[in-house]
Ligand SMILES: [Fe+2]
């Protein structure tokens with residue numbers, strides 16, 4: 255009998271989906287090289303998970319085993335997402351992974367000012383819930399990659415969306431399971447989190463909402479998201 259874990263984890267390979275597209279003979283006929291920056295923004299959004307993961311890695315002692323597992327599952331997925339964008343940049347623009355890494359690695363994350371929202375597991379879970387919920391929404395709205403003309407792109411984005419939804423769902427599960435005594439604090443903490451909207455992105459993985467490829471407007475983030483999450487938290491299932 256297969257034992258399913260409490261936290262959900264999907265297993266798939268972004269690299270192999272993009273490799274299949276490459277093998278099918280697809281070639282870039284319409285993506286202008288001026289869009290390199292646009293692709294780079296998407297790669298950074300996923301790649302920067304390493305900065306948040308490393309920041310939280312040093313604090314594992316203070317976290318519950320499930321939250322540690324949450325972080326490991328989450329990071330494995332985000333890394334897979336970043337890998338897909340590496341492959342995509344190679345496929346579309348012929349950019350080597352090495353040149354992309356050379357562009358990515360000198361960037362540093364600035365978490366200053368975020369201390370309050372990163373201060374404990376409860377707040378971190380709300381932060382993940384907020385951020386991942388927005389990831390689902392922006393990827394759902396985005397049809398750019400589907401438009402590249404191969405069904406594999408749509409399949410790839412569908413997998414990304416499903417993962418971001420799992421990250422959201424797992425955070426909600428842990429909030430309900432381990433932090434039910436603090437439900438009355440959720441609204442204030444979520445408001446504190448949403449107040450970061452509008453600030454410029456500092457390579458932290460969080461609030462990367464000012465880049466060239468973020469598809470939600472100012473009215474679609476912040477309070478509406480806070481209210482959606484509160485509603486989901488307070489009803490029975492995700
Ligand atoms: Fe992601």
Ligand SMILES: [Fe+2]
Pocket residue numbers: 332386389417418421
């Ligand atoms: Fe995610």
